[in-house]
Amino acid sequence: MASRLHAQGKLDQVVEIIGESLSSEVCSIYLLREGMLELFATRGLNPEAVHVTRMAVGEGLTGTIADNVETLNLAEAKAHPDFQYRPETGEEKFHSFAGVPIVYRERAVGVLCVQHVDPRRYEDVEIEALQTTAMVLSELIANADLVDEEEALGLDAAHSGPQTITGLTLVKGLATGIAAYHQPRVQITQVMAEDIEAERQRVYRAFDKMREQIDGLANQAEFGVGGEHEEVLETYKMFAYDEGWSRRINEAIDSGLTAEAAIERVQQHTRMRMREIDDPLLADRMHDLEDLANRLLRIVAGQIGTAAQQGLRQDTILIARNLGPAELLEYDRRRLKGVILEEGSLTAHVVIVARAMGVPVLGRANHGKGGLRSVVRDGDEILLDATAASAVVRPAAPVAEAFGRRFARSKEKQAAYAKLRDVEPFTRCGTRIQVMMNAGLRDDISALALTGADGVGLFRTEFQFLVSATLPQRERQLKLYRDVLDAAGDKPVVFRTVDIGGDKAVPYLASEIARNDENPAMGWRALRLALTREGLMKAQARSLLEAAAGRSLHVMFPMVSEVWEFDAAKQVFEEQLAFLRAKKKMVPEQVHYGAMLEVPALAEVLDLLLPRLSFISVGTNDLTQFLFAADRANPALAQRYDWLSVAIMRFMRRLVQATVGSNVEIGVCGEMGGRRLEALALLGIGFRRLSITPAAVGPIKELVRKVDLAEIEAAMTGWLSDPSVNLRDELSQWASDREIETD
Missing domain, CATH: 3.20.20.60 (Phosphoenolpyruvate-binding domains)
Structure with missing residues (x-):
């Protein structure tokens, strides 16, 4: 990866190394180009298929991995309902298949997959090795401009005009404000560690600081001593002190990753596990763990991070994938007017806290494959009607005026009722x-x-x-x-x-x-x-x-x-x-x-x-x-x-x-x-x-x-x-x- 070889040459070498290490006849890398997954490098498939074989996101096993941002591990690929045969690749003799998404800024920009003649499921340690390698590849791919950043982020023409977002009412209410993303992205500039022990010490220090922050927030909660909100935060603290979580991060560092990359690596694994959880209550607790991982990543990277820490300068509608209760409590309640979550549920801890704060919340507002970032930019005006389970982004003047009149009437009525x-x-x-x-x-x-x-x-x-x-x-x-x-x-x-x-x-x-x-x-x-x-x-x-x-x-x-x-x-x-x-x-x-x-x-x-x-x-x-x-x-x-x-x-x-x-x-x-x-x-x-x-x-x-x-x-x-x-x-x-x- 550190060599001066051009990007294509590096990818060609990578598939050879992986295939040989896992004793797999086939190793292939597909990258997202112009909305399609294109075969960029392969060991074992027909070399003439490189830059020729293309498939849509969601098409075939490779497209399914990219679409769902999830791992597949199959002893018999043809038995999977999404299997598609591409004759130009010459892959008909291979049975086993494993693939992992190459993730950049939370979106799949490619797929790394291996195949084997004999039917077999790949071992967990092999899958983890593929996932770690995919993380390293994501930085190479982004730095070499092999994928278009705008496309990787899911940005589209929707940025220019009004858009309506629909979701699930979590806390009722009307609000208007400027969009602010809760979590500005942490840029991981170095993936491979030069000194593993130094990276481990960075993580230990970050854990100490994060736990100190959480303890402080629990003591500062303004909802009375011994209340349910305190119990929520106690549950949250259990994750912060979980030894299993810190052990998994240490294991990732042992594999050669930097502290930031190790945290992100474990976080990606957690996200993939969350997709498999049918229990909504357990899924909500996993969101609390993701909230802590984001906090830990910002600390170790030395980035101030959240919009709360940077300070809200005007009336704000906060946008996040999900929020933990502690993170919501960090915000200035005079400025925080509403929250839009890509995920979230009625039983989530953050909803209980938001209701007590009187902040309207719209949940399940995931706008298509690109998420809310494909529709909303920082600073966009948003009209939030959580009661009607919708929000308007960059509203046209007549819509904004009508909402303003409705909002004013609502305030007048509230004053009259008071x-x-x-x-x-x-x-x-x-x-x-x-x-x-x-x-x-x-x-x-x-x-x-x-x-x-x-x-x-x-x-x-x-x-x-x-x-x-x-x-x-x-x-x-x-x-x-x-x-x-x-x-x-x-x-x-x-x-x-x-x-x-x-x-x-x-x-x-x-x-x-x-x-x-x-x-x-x-x-x-x-x-x-x-x-x-x-x-x-x-x-x-x-x-x-x-x-x-x-x-x-x-x-x-x-x-x-x-x-x-x-x-x-x-x-x-x-x-x-x-x-x-x-x-x-x-x-x-x-x-x-x-x-x-x-x-x-x-x-x-x-x-x-x-x-x-x-x-x-x-x-x-x-x-x-x-x-x-x-x-x-x-x-x-x-x-x-x-x-x-x-x-x-x-x-x-x-x-x-x-x-x-x-x-x-x-x-x-x-x-x-x-x-x-x-x-x-x-x-x-x-x-x-x-x-x-x-x-x-x-x-x-x-x-x-x-x-x-x-x-x-x-x-x-x-x-x-x-x-x-x-x-x-x-x-x-x-x-x-x-x-x-x-x-």
Whole structure:
């Protein structure tokens, strides 16, 4: 590689060396040229095919490797569904095949592959040798201008005009700002080490500095001591101190790489492993490890690196492949207006932190093969509508003006809603409606004072379980629940017992959760799982009872299907209550038991359940998907059912009517109650208690004050008795006629 031989000559020598070292009859190098993979050098194939054989990215085994940026290792190449035979190469007699991508700046710019006459899988050590060699080749290829840099980076004509990016809503909200990439690229200028021991010492020093930074960030987190965010960072620190990770980097240095190249080499291997992980929770933890690898690489290279460290100078929309929670905490919150991630998921640690920071986040925004870098440059203007799961890059003037008006209206409305904080939500006819809020983190409770909500109608206790690396101990649960009750003051908090399983998987309960459920939402989750994990339910019950000592405790059981399930769950609490009394411990003055009605079967035995209850909450998200047999996580079905369908409205009206004459309060908790038109319908069928996202409290209080219940009840009764084609249209028109603004 250090010789003065021209680039083609070096490649010709490389394929000979590799083929001989691995005892492979064939070794070939393909490079990306003008959008096609071109055979540049070969040992064993027909030499006349060099610079003649070309294939598209995604075509054949070589094209598949480049397309997916992944390694293939096949004992029988022809058995692979993507195999294609090229007669000009003369490769028909070869059976085994292994190939690795040649990666430059995170994109495949070529492929290095070997073939053998006899069918055999290549050993792991051989594959790792190929991957290391491919890394060295990538620098040669880039420095020799064998591939076009613009093409390698995936840049295209899209840079000149407006572009719309779509993705997945991770944290709702509107934002506008200038694009800034979280991680400017670290340029690895030297791949091969001159002094291996010196490189090892550089890595050791970088590890020490990185761990010091992470410890500092954990201590500076501004979310309160002992909160879930601290648990997130503790899990993150586990990776920083992982000996296996540092050992793999040391092994890469032993192979002759510099510290930077060794870190990048291990990082590439991690990325390839991530592509093979089906478990979304484990994949999210692997993203945390990649975040740390990026940090380590910047430290060892002496590059300041992140946009956070360079400082944000104006309102910014941050762009990243993925973010770890610690990296998000480094940003100036006055300047950071939104985040766009190429990856990301609803269960990622960074989403929990971003929601607490109030920063809108758009995820899964990978724009084609080139990623976001093929569409967005540093400094481009971006209009982010995370609520609608989209963003506009370099908007045309009319689009920017329209967004600006919408953004301004949103700010004005928020200011108007904030003025209603201390106003009680009475209807025009004088009926008091309870408007409560949903929460899941200790810091969410601050929204009680900001919004003027009547209390917390749903506190999701599973958040603590989802962000923990191990099952939260009783002492940690007790501290959280006590802190939440202290922060809420005299306002009630309804604690829903842990709802994990299904799409809310946790690795430490993997054996209890049927991870391969065809219908996880209807599988082994929530109360079903908790009742079989006796220790889990007992620990949570005792924690809640001790936390509420001397005050009232409201506890609610999720996904109750039959009366005996409620009885069994209540019995766990009653036994723990008796235990605490026997120990002369202080206990709650009162315990109010409630149930979530999400499973339609429970409606048929409601008369048997009501005498046992203090309150009942209708969980509209799950209830709707169960009634319609339509998975709400399936994009193809997202628009197939409507909360304002006659079927849903009639079913929910029956629930209200079933509670008449009892002392049981019935309410709605879920997204449905936070939407103005749907909330209007719920008032019309008899609901007087809504528990909704904090951001919706102001808008719903404002709506309530415009409604005459007798009017809307009469209208809903008429529509449900003699349904029109579209109840939504009827209700929208009714509201418009009365100057009641809807969503």
